[in-house]
Amino acid sequence: MKLMLQPIFQKAKDQACLTTQQTEVFPVLSSLLAPEALSNLVLCHYDIDIPTSCHFWHRGLSDIYVLETLSNLYILRISHHHWRSKIEIDFELELLDYLYQCKIPVSAPLKTKDGYLSLEINAPEGKRYAVLFPYAPGQIALGDFNCTQSYLLGQTLAKLHQTSTHFSPLAYRNPLTPDYLLERSSDTIAPFLHHRHEDLQFLIKTIQEIKQQLNLLPTHAPYWGICWGDPHSGNVHFTSDNQMTLFDFDQCGYGWRAFDIAKFLQVSLQTGLSRKVRDAFIDGYQSCELLSAVELETLQALTQTAYIWSWAISLNSAKHYDYSRLDRYYFSQRLERLKRLKSKDWQLF
Secondary structure (H helix, E strand, O other): OHHHHHHHHHHHHHHHHHHHHHOOOOOOOOOOOOHHHHHHHHHHHOOOOOEEEEEEEEEOOEEEEEEEEOOOEEEEEEEOOOOOOHHHHHHHHHHHHHHHHOOOOEOOOOOOOOOOOOEEEEEOOEEEEEEEEEOOOOEEOOOOOOHHHHHHHHHHHHHHHHHHHHOOOOOOOOOOOHHHHHHHHHHHHHHHHOOOHHHHHHHHHHHHHHHHHHOOOOOOOOOEEEEOOOOOHHHEEEOOOOOEEEOOOOOOEEEEHHHHHHHHHHHHHHHOOOHHHHHHHHHHHHOOOOOOHHHHHOHHHHHHHHHHHHHHHHHHHHHHHOHHHOOHHHHHHHHHHHHHHHOOOHHHO
């Protein structure tokens, strides 16, 4: 059998070598775009002062650069080729522009000289899209997120939900349904648990139970509408007088408004925000928009959903940029967190 397969393997090897030789540029998974070239690109297409510096700041779901000019500071976001389509990006940018026009305090994309909200870049791996934002005044309140700030964020989120009921997007974005949030996440996570049968069965059973609970939630307004998708203390800047600016709407879409509450709880529990601070967020929300009994009853299931979705996003990112993280501890730690979120005392962790 081995001798019979050798010619097949050799042919595949020869074809791979020929393909590599014929390719002018070697395939790229994710390039790092040069700051100086991006600075020149922005200067050509935006009505801004002369840039004095441009630094690669952070790699996450997008590549983030900090651009400074003679008079202003900006955030330049470069999408990853594998993360979202142009249509999905357009949905987010349309939403941010709409919310800004409606006086919701978001960091909205600046328009190019030609009136576009993004620039197309021909990167080695394919099309990527640049978006320029004004730098949000203030700073992240990580570690010092207090009850007042939490209340104000919850209140602003409710106003965002109310305002966005009249949003009519031209672009399309996958809705944040259980199939999108849970089944697709399961497809990402499950292959890494095939050698851990008990853990795999736990994940599958948990997702089934969550979906049954979420069947209780109505899929019409006001329960269903535009979601920020990632509200938490790390995605808002506060000034010294508690003026806020919201940013990072990468995960926005149509979904249950209570999912935004759950996403805040999921991140807050993970980062150790106190129960008082978490309750202040919900109180702030309900000062503008009351949550129904069924929404409050399903918050635990939605928080588990937010966690599983966040885990899958993290896993996909690690597969591209940091596979070394995906050891046994990585999965054991996340499974343990999910078990805590399933427990009777989930709000205590």
